[in-house]
Amino acid sequence: MTMVLNRKLSPAETEAFGAELDALQKRHQADLGEVDARYIRRIRSSVRIAELAGRLMLFAGFFPPTFILGTLLLGLAKILENMELGHNVMHGQYDWMNDPEFNGKTYEWDHACPSDAWRHTHNFQHHTFTNVLGRDHDIGYGTVRVFAEQRWRPFYLLQPLWATLQAVFFQGAIAIFDLKIDRYFRRKAPIEKLLVKLPPVGRKISRQLLKDYLVFPLLAGPNFLGVLVGNLLANLMRNLWTFVVIFCGHFTEHAEVFPPSVLDNESRGDWYVRQLRGSSNLTGSKLLHILTGNLSHQIEHHMFPTIPARRYGAMAVEVKEICQRYGQHYNSGSFARQFFTVVVRLFRHAFPSQPQRKATLA
Amino acid sequence: MALLPSLLVNFTLPVLTALQRSPLAGFLRESVFDYYAGYLHPQLTLKRVFARVLAKRQQGKNTLAITLAPSAHWLGARAGQHLPLSVEINGVRHTRYYSPCAAAGRAGELEIAVKCSEGGLVSNWLHDQLKVGDYLEIGQSAGDFGLPKPTSKLLLLAAGSGITPILAMLRSLQLDNPGCEVVLLYYGRQRNDMAYLIELKDLFSRMPRWRLQVGLTAGSATDNAFSGRFCTAHLASLAMLQNLRAWQAIACGSYGFTNTVRQVLTDAGGVAGLQMEAFTPPVFAATADQPVTLHYARAQQSLVGDGAHTLLAQAEAHGLEPASGCRMGICNTCTCKKVAGVVRDLQTGLLSAEPNESIRLCITAPVGDVTLDL
Numbered sequence: 001m002t003m004v005l006n007r008k009l010s011p012a013e014t015e016a017f018g019a020e021l022d023a024l025q026k027r028h029q030a031d032l033g034e035v036d037a038r039y040i041r042r043i044r045s046s047v048r049i050a051e052l053a054g055r056l057m058l059f060a061g062f063f064p065p066t067f068i069l070g071t072l073l074l075g076l077a078k079i080l081e082n083m084e085l086g087h088n089v090m091h092g093q094y095d096w097m098n099d100p101e102f103n104g105k106t107y108e109w110d111h112a113c114p115s116d117a118w119r120h121t122h123n124f125q126h127h128t129f130t131n132v133l134g135r136d137h138d139i140g141y142g143t144v145r146v147f148a149e150q151r152w153r154p155f156y157l158l159q160p161l162w163a164t165l166q167a168v169f170f171q172g173a174i175a176i177f178d179l180k181i182d183r184y185f186r187r188k189a190p191i192e193k194l195l196v197k198l199p200p201v202g203r204k205i206s207r208q209l210l211k212d213y214l215v216f217p218l219l220a221g222p223n224f225l226g227v228l229v230g231n232l233l234a235n236l237m238r239n240l241w242t243f244v245v246i247f248c249g250h251f252t253e254h255a256e257v258f259p260p261s262v263l264d265n266e267s268r269g270d271w272y273v274r275q276l277r278g279s280s281n282l283t284g285s286k287l288l289h290i291l292t293g294n295l296s297h298q299i300e301h302h303m304f305p306t307i308p309a310r311r312y313g314a315m316a317v318e319v320k321e322i323c324q325r326y327g328q329h330y331n332s333g334s335f336a337r338q339f340f341t342v343v344v345r346l347f348r349h350a351f352p353s354q355p356q357r358k359a360t361l362a
Numbered sequence: 363m364a365l366l367p368s369l370l371v372n373f374t375l376p377v378l379t380a381l382q383r384s385p386l387a388g389f390l391r392e393s394v395f396d397y398y399a400g401y402l403h404p405q406l407t408l409k410r411v412f413a414r415v416l417a418k419r420q421q422g423k424n425t426l427a428i429t430l431a432p433s434a435h436w437l438g439a440r441a442g443q444h445l446p447l448s449v450e451i452n453g454v455r456h457t458r459y460y461s462p463c464a465a466a467g468r469a470g471e472l473e474i475a476v477k478c479s480e481g482g483l484v485s486n487w488l489h490d491q492l493k494v495g496d497y498l499e500i501g502q503s504a505g506d507f508g509l510p511k512p513t514s515k516l517l518l519l520a521a522g523s524g525i526t527p528i529l530a531m532l533r534s535l536q537l538d539n540p541g542c543e544v545v546l547l548y549y550g551r552q553r554n555d556m557a558y559l560i561e562l563k564d565l566f567s568r569m570p571r572w573r574l575q576v577g578l579t580a581g582s583a584t585d586n587a588f589s590g591r592f593c594t595a596h597l598a599s600l601a602m603l604q605n606l607r608a609w610q611a612i613a614c615g616s617y618g619f620t621n622t623v624r625q626v627l628t629d630a631g632g633v634a635g636l637q638m639e640a641f642t643p644p645v646f647a648a649t650a651d652q653p654v655t656l657h658y659a660r661a662q663q664s665l666v667g668d669g670a671h672t673l674l675a676q677a678e679a680h681g682l683e684p685a686s687g688c689r690m691g692i693c694n695t696c697t698c699k700k701v702a703g704v705v706r707d708l709q710t711g712l713l714s715a716e717p718n719e720s721i722r723l724c725i726t727a728p729v730g731d732v733t734l735d736l
């Protein structure tokens with residue numbers, strides 16, 4: 001990692017860089033309309049139809065072809081709902097439609113984490129303080145060490161195992177992660193606060209568990225077990241997939257973390273540069289982009305979180321060109337390659353490591 | 363189009379309303395239910411009210427009358443109330459408010475009048491695109507504008523499309539209080555512009571104690587019509603109104619019209635009671651530092667603001683505590699419903715006057731008076 005990836009930008013250059021990205025956002029914002037509305041409704045319909053078809057097939061009994069197809073469809077529905085529909089709608093990407101169904105503030109997703117909690121940790125903390133140590137709690141999700149800048153603890157020695165567990169239980173992990181339970185043990189926050197935050201999470205988790213592991217299996221009558229197992233596998237599919245996509249977004253080889261001091265007097269241009277350096281893209285087919293909720297365009301998503309994600313692909317062409325002109329590294333690679341570098345990080349930083357270069361912002 | 367007959371749907375809807383008060387409600391996501399149910403019938407929803415378009419007909423030169431049959435979720439309207447109606451144009455939902463031309467009971471038919479104006483996005487869409495048999499989303503009716511009770515002498519003043527709530531009141535009076543004396547002064551540009559003139563003439567001809575007086579603001583005044591805008595002279599020439607203080611007055615029209623009405627009636631010595639409703643077009647402030655009024659609906663406060671600062675900063679300066687996060691337009695935490703008024707998105711520079719839209723307070727500044735759901 002000795003090669004210089006990013007040219008140091010002068011304050012004037014940083015400002016111009018930001019202005020070009022602002023202009024790009026403005027162009028797309030002004031162009032939103034029918035096509036975007038039709039797209040998100042189509043995604044919504046796909047989710048609903050896949051879920052209905054999946055559940056009906058699972059009801060049909062433990063006959064391998066329908067069982068497998070039903071599980072896959074249900075898993076697909078959950079993935080699409082969480083990523084392309086829920087995640088993006090909750091960012092307010094479709095607020096301009098004024099349609100209550102796609103309102104970012106009121107949307108409630110099919111996920112163990114209550115939407116309100118998600119909106120706070122993800123939309124605000126993670127998106128505003130992306131990859132800033134101590135401020136963006138998504139760095140390693142509190143259980144793994146993926147950057148040398150994170151303080152090493154013996155706990156991290158087993159982190160490949162922790163990461164695997166986290167992947168398997170990802171939705172629950174996210175819901176609980178948001179509570180930041182360790183802070184109460186370390187007496188950094190009063191326990192009363194936890195007692196306020198706990199009930200909505202408990203309600204949402206138990207409702208999700210009841211739905212998939214009791215209500216639907218019971219509805220299936222004699223096929224109780226088949227439906228239960230199918231739901232379990234579908235949730236597992238969704239968990240593994242979202243885990244992989246999210247880890248590929250910020251913890252790849254060239255992704256950087258920043259000390260909290262970057263936030264002092266950070267200009268709009270600096271903010272864009274930080275979003276660029278902290279995020280990484282995945283290249284692939286159209287299907288891959290849709291299944292990741294277009295988070296395969298993580299860089300564009302972090303620069304323009306309120307623009308409908310279906311536009312990121314088109315925006316990426318221009319963002320890449322702008323980055324090139326300013327000599328900024330555009331972190332992009334195939335799914336397999338990017339994920340491999342994440343795994344490397346997981347193993348490397350399980351052991352004590354020193355930051356090789358200071359993350360500095362131009 | 364619909365797999366279920368409408369009659370069955372209207373029996374089902376009250377059951378759904380009851381279901382939402384049961385413990386099962388926690389498992390029922392409205393958007394999911396509405397999606398699947400929509401395949402059975404467009405009106406089969408958990409809460410949202412959809413109305414079927416029964417008829418479209420021209421009323422006067424520029425007005426379109428639309429007859430709607432709302433689902434059983436609709437709770438009816440008193441004479442004088444208004445209701446929201448939404449249409450989607452180029453992916454964006456627009457909402458406008460209309461007063462039905464007659465009071466309606468729960469799920470009863472209703473008629474609204476849409477005045478077509480140049481550049482009127484929704485009205486033109488309704489004129490050109492709406493088809494009989496379509497379904498439109500409406501909302502519950504609201505508003506305190508309505509008939510005073512009890513009343514024996516009523517002076518009604520309407521201008522332009524201000525006639526619709528007045529017509530609803532007349533129809534209610536005819537049924538509930540036919541002994542009431544009524545004078546209606548109805549203003550329009552020219553006779554062929556004026557909606558519901560035929561209906562009104564017919565109605566008044568059957569009511570001996572009622573008097574209809576037309577006023578024409580453009581063109582020559584013919585057969586007994588007043589000419590020009592409402593003024594003291596018009597009032598004075600109506601013999602029935604000798605003892606004006608005994609009359610209750612109701613006025614509906616543009617802001618300019620209701621202002622004139624208030625002035626003229628006060629100058630003439632006042633009335634027993636005055637109720638007015640004006641459609642206010644959005645007000646644009648000329649410059650950024652010109653003072654504007656910010657209405658905070660939940661806090662029930664109206665305070666002076668300006669167009670130079672974001673609505674978030676101003677609300678905080680006014681002592682409110684709106685939720686906020688990034689303060690740079692990316693996190694969606696400060697998103698709030700703007701009930702009415704014109705605002706500017708500071709990132710794109712785009713203006714918007716749409717009622718009831720979501721805006722991000724931290725990157726939005728008012729351009730004129732604004733009402734926020736804060």
Ligand code: FES
Nearest residue numbers: 687688689694724
């Ligand atoms: S405070 Fe984050 S969008 Fe306004």
